[in-house]
Amino acid sequence: MMQFSIPDVLQILAKEVAGYAVPIVDLIGVQTKDPYKVLVATILSARTKDETTAKAAAKLFKEAPDLAGLADLSEERLTKLIFPVGFYKNKAKFLARLPGVLASEFNNQIPDEVEPLTRLPGVGRKTANLVVAVAFKKPAICVDTHVHRIMNIWGYVETKTPLETEMALREKLPPEYWLSINSTLVAFGQGTCRPVAPHCDRCVIARFCPQLGVRPRKIEGKSRKKNEAGMRKFVSWNVNGLRAVEKKGFVEILANLNADLVALQEIKAQPEQLSETIKNIPGYTAYWFSAQKKGYAGVATYSKEEPLSVIYGIDHKDHDYEGRVLTLEFADFYFINAYFPNAQHGLLRMDYKLQFNRDLQTFANTLAKQKSVVICGDFNVAHKEIDLTNPKQNEKNPGYAPQERAWMDEFLGTGFVDTFRMFNQEPGRYTWWSYRFNARERNLGWRIDYFCVDQKSTKRVTEVAILNDIMGSDHCPVLLGFR
Numbered sequence: 001m002m003q004f005s006i007p008d009v010l011q012i013l014a015k016e017v018a019g020y021a022v023p024i025v026d027l028i029g030v031q032t033k034d035p036y037k038v039l040v041a042t043i044l045s046a047r048t049k050d051e052t053t054a055k056a057a058a059k060l061f062k063e064a065p066d067l068a069g070l071a072d073l074s075e076e077r078l079t080k081l082i083f084p085v086g087f088y089k090n091k092a093k094f095l096a097r098l099p100g101v102l103a104s105e106f107n108n109q110i111p112d113e114v115e116p117l118t119r120l121p122g123v124g125r126k127t128a129n130l131v132v133a134v135a136f137k138k139p140a141i142c143v144d145t146h147v148h149r150i151m152n153i154w155g156y157v158e159t160k161t162p163l164e165t166e167m168a169l170r171e172k173l174p175p176e177y178w179l180s181i182n183s184t185l186v187a188f189g190q191g192t193c194r195p196v197a198p199h200c201d202r203c204v205i206a207r208f209c210p211q212l213g214v215r216p217r218k219i220e221g222k223s224r225k226k227n228e229a230g231m232r233k234f235v236s237w238n239v240n241g242l243r244a245v246e247k248k249g250f251v252e253i254l255a256n257l258n259a260d261l262v263a264l265q266e267i268k269a270q271p272e273q274l275s276e277t278i279k280n281i282p283g284y285t286a287y288w289f290s291a292q293k294k295g296y297a298g299v300a301t302y303s304k305e306e307p308l309s310v311i312y313g314i315d316h317k318d319h320d321y322e323g324r325v326l327t328l329e330f331a332d333f334y335f336i337n338a339y340f341p342n343a344q345h346g347l348l349r350m351d352y353k354l355q356f357n358r359d360l361q362t363f364a365n366t367l368a369k370q371k372s373v374v375i376c377g378d379f380n381v382a383h384k385e386i387d388l389t390n391p392k393q394n395e396k397n398p399g400y401a402p403q404e405r406a407w408m409d410e411f412l413g414t415g416f417v418d419t420f421r422m423f424n425q426e427p428g429r430y431t432w433w434s435y436r437f438n439a440r441e442r443n444l445g446w447r448i449d450y451f452c453v454d455q456k457s458t459k460r461v462t463e464v465a466i467l468n469d470i471m472g473s474d475h476c477p478v479l480l481g482f483r
């Protein structure tokens, strides 16, 4: 448990974040003192950068300065005005319905309590708490991803979901901090204690913080000092449909990650089926290797740097039509983005999968004779017992069958290294969760997405992370720092 007093820490942080940008919802609250604008800005701000929310809110409030103005706008117009906030289509639907619900159930007044607020379209508990705290200055604890994450990093709570965190904080956080905790920790979470690679090196409370669950970043912090100049950041993510994840804020997630290379698997699309936005993300060139069959498999890699060459597939007729491997060559390394086949129910595709694995291994070994090789992607196998929640029940299932794990043993025994396990030996660190049974919330998952490097390149690895707070797919992204 945390060894320092919460009043002391929050006092230090309040001073610290006074110089940071004010979270957008607070800013709108202070500037307008208008519950309508706070409510709408809060709805817009979910899964959206403050900068984007601010621009969208300004455009919207110009045409809809009040509830009556909002009622005059069509859903189509709303969609245009609030683009590109995350989930803009859904949010436009909610905003279009909002005036009607407020008129019929609340006499055109914005409720000032959490429960009635949650009856409004697009308003969950987090949004409701934020509106109550910011617009009405009433005691409420708004627990968003930053509050939930940081409170757990400190060990002040030990919870699995934001709702559990809210309930735990209601029990133990002194009431005088309820109103301010969200804006303090959102600003701190955006500026210093970031979800990806927090700046522990410059953190004003580092001497108190137990840094629970951020071990890889501590290691990264040590090595970064000497490697800073040449360090690159790579991300791999099975998006389970690029068109689907675009609607869930992909462009913004990519901007936040700010990685040098981003490898995507299971894009389930051919380039001509994708939006211009997705194909032309500023700062990146995208390389596509789609399956011939529409809506199936496929990989893509976004790169900031122009590669020396691009290799599509592994020159094998049995595999390449499925769009599974895309390799970018740079001066001092190859970057292989791979989507391994699923062995499928009844292990019907096991033979094909093992053949693919061996052919890819041969391909990677050949490249590794020339220069470093980074191979990432959805390997569709959990290697060891600690890599999935229920190993016993899954011994004969695809993804944990003995044949697949034996191949992984062989792959890792003959020259490649699972970089995540270089730093972290903990169980419960997963990258994929079923959409069923609330598996992600309960962390019932599998670690099947990897960054591996050839043995001689392990010294070039500076950090690894599983970015499990990034949503949008049934997989989460994984990260590698490489110099």
Ligand code: SF4
Residues within 6 Å of the ligand: 153, 192, 193, 194, 198, 199, 200, 201, 203, 204, 205, 206, 209, 210, 211, 214
């Ligand atoms: S030391 Fe690191 S993990 Fe702890 S609060 Fe500061 S930035 Fe966050």
